[in-house]
Amino acid sequence: MISKLKQLQPIDRLAISLILLLNVLIGLLMLTGDRTRPRVRDFSWQNKVVGSVDTAFILTFSRPMDRDSVEANLQIEPPLPGKISWVGKRLVYTLTTPVRYETTYQIKLDRAISSIGNEKFGNSIQAFTGNFRTPDRAFVYIGVEGEEKGRLILYNLTLKQKIILTPKNLVVKNFKPYPRGERVLFSAAQWSNDRPGLFKQSLYTVNTGRLSGQQLTTESTGKIDLVLDSENYQNLKFELSSDGKSIVVQRINTNNLEDTGLWLLRSDTLPQRLTNRPAGDFLITPDGTSILNPQTEGIAILPLAENAKPLDFLPSFRRVLDITVNGRESAMIRLNRDATPSLFLVTNQGAKKELTSTPGQILNCKFNPALPFLYCLVTRPKAGKKEYSEQLNLEAFDLTTFKVKVLSIIPDLWETVMSVSPDGTALLFDRVVEKNEEPKIGDLRTNLGTAIATSSIMLLGLNQNQPSTVGKLQPQELPLRGFHPCWLP
Template identity: 50%
Template sequence: MSSSDVKSKSFLQPIDRVAIILMLVLSVLIGLLLWQGDRTVPRVRDFSWQGKQVGAEEKSFIVTFTRPMDRASVEKNLRIEPPLEGKISWAGRRMAYTLERPAPYGNSYELLLQGAQERYSRNTGKGAQIQPFTGKFSSRDRAFVYLGVTGTEAGKLILVNLSQQQQAIALTPPDLMVMDFKPYPAGDRILFSAQERSKTQQNAFDAQLYTVTTGIHPNSPGESSSSSEPPGKIDRVLDSKNYQNLKFDLSPDGKTVVVQRVSRRNPGSDFGLWVIQPPAEARRLESQPGGEFVIHPDGNSLAIAQGQGIAILPLQPEGKSQIKPLDFLPKFGRLLSFSQDGSAAAMVQFNQDYTRSLFLVTNQGVQKELLRTTGSIISAQFDPLKQTLYCLLTQLVTNTKEYREEPYIAAIDLETGKQTPLVLLPKQRDVQISVATDGLAILFDQIVIDRQNQTLGISPRTDAGETITTSNLWLLPVMPLSEDADSKIQPEQLPFAGLRPRWLP
């Protein structure tokens, strides 16, 4: 038998014939699929806020689709319940939705999309409808912290979570007397200064810096879920062995603490600012002595009253020599606050005619006078949209023989300069306000002073040293300023007695 006959017989083996038939069948199927086009249903591949808890710093979410979409049909059929106004932009299969204002705290939301179509279809010219999608997310809890003033709460940090409708929770132990505090940006911890109650009774000043957990654990977008820690876990940040710790500030990103310290051995010459950036040890900021200071939102610099103005100092050292200011504003005597993005600040100018002026100062060189008063400008905070400045001011009462200033809370439109009084607080000087991170409410306290009993002890006191017997907390809902808003919203007294209320971020 010839070699050619052997090759022909091997080619006709059954397994070869089966393989040829399968290839022909698959070729036909592939051809049919190509002729009919892709029949897969478009769907949402990813929603960046799915299952997350968003704060005011989260301004936009992204929806990613499996196929190119007809953008008009997506925008027409997209719904958020409760509604959150925003603007849509596209980049390929990714749609970004940017909120016009922060999502109100304490709410749960649904993102609904059905009826939207893909961009095209080869046969019909009409895209297939998207697989219905429901995404769920929430905003952070509406919660605040205050300093207890009566009974067993006196001198303790107290947490109130309005969203969870829980009872007030004491975060600090009985043996510590809290003096001041500032929440971390995630609201999971609070930085505070305190000293032992026994030393307070001896009228000694020995404040140390601590952190305490709140038990709140926001699952923020872009971050892995952190381990759950119960409220009340305390860690010491800075002792007071060689230096007394005075005022302090916490950067908005929570990574930097600046403390004003004075040496116990040489209090007259060893006085200044120290910087703490964990895990590094506290280090001295080599600069000229100053007064009030505020850390810039970028966390890399701070504003401090020095000499006859406000100096902007870098927080990152370039050497051991004394640092030089990045900028100096000789016209202003106080810096009250920065906007959230750090592009603007509220500052006070002390005028030669004994009046005070409130200025809006921007990083573009704008210095706009918002008001001039014979009273005092105590504090000011920006709303999250940088459209309104909420201020605690006083007006000088001139129809009495006694010199008296009456505080009031006002809102100033930063574009028009229009001032709208919100609440008048007669016969009271020591008030502190806190604007909610979502800009929808203001907390303030209203103290009661015992002028007859001014004995020394552990009772909380005003800046003037007067004994505080109790203090009421008030909640004032606020809405964006509008010209047609005639009705005034009245503040609501909360069932808590405390000082210095502050919203959690």
């Protein structure tokens, strides 16, 4: 054997020596283990601005981890409830409540260990600290006075900063923010074409300046793009899907009023007709696959496809007021035999629970995205009055106990619009003052067509632990003149 080795060339002997050395090193490594300490290789939200559409972050580790030790030592400040799942060396943290806006979060992990090796040979993780923050509190509304009249306005509540988004020549009718708040879809007409009975409104988008994953800036703010013109059709009610990819519009042919129905718009495609019949106060489902369309006998669930047959039908209900983000619950109106409305909580499993009824009206309802509460604008009879009269209440329904409490009484106002903040901590509503005369050219008008004299915007903080009783929550009037306030996501 030795004689054979001597017969080898020097380079062959060198190669064999290296092989033997590598085998020895591999053996030592197997005996002692990997002495490098495990670490967090990637944090998906590191230094990002996270909004209400962001529901989970991922921690990727350099080595397989002891999962119990990671879960026991993971800290988030301020606390952010969530559920943990694992995919290999990745930890997925799914939020159970939305992030709180205008907040900086810090995530820490220390003392966790790897699932291989031992503490002597470096299986204790390198200490990790990550950070992310949430957007400023901001909302959009329609101005009512002076240079702001009829224009879409962005107000940053955190910075007390106001930005006018749309030009003077357009009067905005309605709007819907996109999921990340970087754009707003709105309907508007030229002031010269805006008069009672004339619907010459087109659909546009406008940039807010808040780019995806970034804070509000003035860059590209106010950039407007035409989405759908009004040359051959009147564009009436519209809805934007929760992913921002689909728009459904109710349209009427200007040359044939019987040609009416719902149309679907998607990016880079021509408008597609969904139905050829009049639509009610419809909503797109949170998953973006169908619409809830009120009809005479109930509510039809229609797929977002041309001339498709209904997927389901909900008899007796007349209107859908709101749907939870996960699509599991909805607030619906049903008319009783005496024509008074009742408010129902309806689940996607078919369960129905009556929450309240009133001889007045149930104008609007919004779910709290963070807590099991439903906020509604309801008209009730005034107590102690000989003659029948009504007052407008802002009421909170606890969806766990099904108890209701009055949060605020809004005096003599019937066309009030409200919006619940993405983190469920505050509520906006408007107080519209109507003119005591018929609307004329140049007037802003409510949804019912009455002329608007002025309007203020109110901010109501919501107790995250328990809705308050009447008198304890006092709405704050903001230094703004406008109506239809809506929080940016």
